[in-house]
Amino acid sequence: MKTFPLASALLMAAGAQAQQRPNIVYIMTDDHTSQMMSCYGNSPVATPNLDRIAQEGVMFTQSFVANSLSGPSRACMLTGKHSHKNGFTNNEHGVFDGSQQTMPKLLRAAGYQTALIGKWHLVSTPTGFDHYDILVGQGEYYNPTFIHDDGSQSVEKGYCTDIITDKSIQWMEQRDKDKPFILFVHHKACHRDWLPPMQYLRAYESQSFPLPPNFWDNYEGREAAAAQEMCISSSHDMDLVYDNKIYRRGDNTRLTDNYLNYVNRLEEPDRTRYWQFHDSLTREFYAQQPTGRALTMYKFQRYMRDYAKVTRSLDDNVGRLMDYLREKGMLDNTLVVYTSDQGFYMGEHGWFDKRFMYEESMHTPLLMRLPSGYARRGRVEEMVQNIDYSPTFLEMAGVEIPSDIQGISLVPLLKEDKAPRQWRKQLYYHFYEYPAEHMVKRHYGVRTDRYKLIHFYNDIDAWELYDLQTDPMEMHNVYDDPSYAKIRKRLHAQLEQLQSEYEVEER
Ligand code: SGN
Ligand code: CA
Secondary structure, X not given: OOOOHHHHHHHHHHHHHHHHOOEEEEEEEOOOOHHHOHHHOOOOOOOHHHHHHHHHOEEEOOEEOOOOOHHHHHHHHHHOOOHHHHOOOOOOOOOOOOOOOOHHHHHHHOOOEEEEEEOOOOOXXXXXXXXXXXXXXXXXXXXXXXXXXXXXXXXXXXXXXXXXXXXXXXXXXXXXXXXOEEEEEEOOOOOOOOOOOHHHOOXXXXXXXXXXXXXXXXXXXXXXXXHOOOEOOOOOOXXXXXXXXXXXXXXXXXXXXXXXXXXXXXXOOHHHHHHHHHHHHHHHHHHHOOOHHHHHHHHXXXXXXXXXXXXXXXXXXXXXXXXXHHHOOXXXXXXXXXXXXXXXXXXXXXXXXXXOOOHHHHEOOEEEEOOOOOOOOEEEOOOEEHHHHHHHHHHHOOOOOOOOOOOOOOHHHHHOOOOOOOOOOOEEEEEOOOOXXXXXXXXXXXXXXXXXXXXXXXXXOEEEEEEOOOOOOOOOOOOOOHHHHHHHHHHHHHHHHHHHHOOOOOO
């Protein structure tokens, strides 16, 4: 084949330029909350590999989701739009419309290789990816089934967090190294029912986890908070067999079959090791037979220990992925993002799960290790939301941000090692999945740096207002407090402004 020197020189230049566009490794967990990350402070478990990303890069302290539930949060991230615009408002009735504009599609059209590995959870077949290898629905912890991009399925041996990391590294190994890429690493961990990896089966068992100060909340003045079904103390909400793994042969709770099906995916000798340990826990439990508050305390400790075991393997695997990028010399030209599809309650208000616009679940961890050319380091205190990820990645890749994207690019926060003078002052939130598991009522609202206004609607009509400065645990609804009348009026106006800006029809 005849080559023309000028044409090949141009092609090489284009290739070199293409390579300069940063790669993006986007690691998103399921339900990993910042209370369980040591870089955020006060965590009862250490996450040294995540801490290292925070030390070498930036840690967002005011990072939030637009809708605190898996599918909706993922749809917001992929489209840069709120739920009412991307159409995926809730897990139970949603099917993501894969024909719409998404950030991976835009990056792909601009020459990026795009790959997705792990939890997808948007029901429809993924679109916009050169390669995908996804879990079925919520996925399984042990020997999980994967759906490959040729439509076939297979059971993969091992623990899901390890497998997702292995597959991510394998994909990076065999990718076209002349092109930039975005890789979505979507873990199942730390989603319910927190089944431990074998190497940490007995870890954290002697550790006693402190109760959050508002664990025994009585929900006074907060009707929707009182009506939820996500209490650690309730045997209906947190199941002793399924969630706490206290099981005697023949025990039959609402979720026993699910529990046994998940555990029985283990093969020998792991299955025997699993049962030896959990049989011993069960014997100890029935020797003590705790009741009332003692039973709740017992369930809390079990919950925290299982979550900690799952988290530790997540941290190990992030370390493994970072080692790969470091060894290959890729870190200088790669944006690494660590986030979750939402936050989670670790006993605050007496709860597990998420959904509410209250801090622990609206907040989501966000760490970034920046490619060269981005000077910001340390804590970033500006308010950001998961609809911002799409425009950020597009801008970093040099792709024009479509005008219908509702999030804003975080590039101005990251370029210089100082905060920009102007930044957004308020965030919009909307949760739709009701009636449904955990029974969190529909609500929407506005959050500013200091206040939060929430409207619970549908089969209820209740407004709540919190002053996060004086009441960071959101225990006192001051909506009807006359001393907040002016602030309340201002927040209503801010909410209306957001609803009109985002073209919310249902108000
Ligand atoms: C499952 C869980 C719920 C959880 C939802 C949504 N129940 O239904 O506890 O709130 O997922 O989670 S389970 O019995 O199946 O474990 S999400 O992160 O996917 O939105
Ligand atoms: Ca989730």
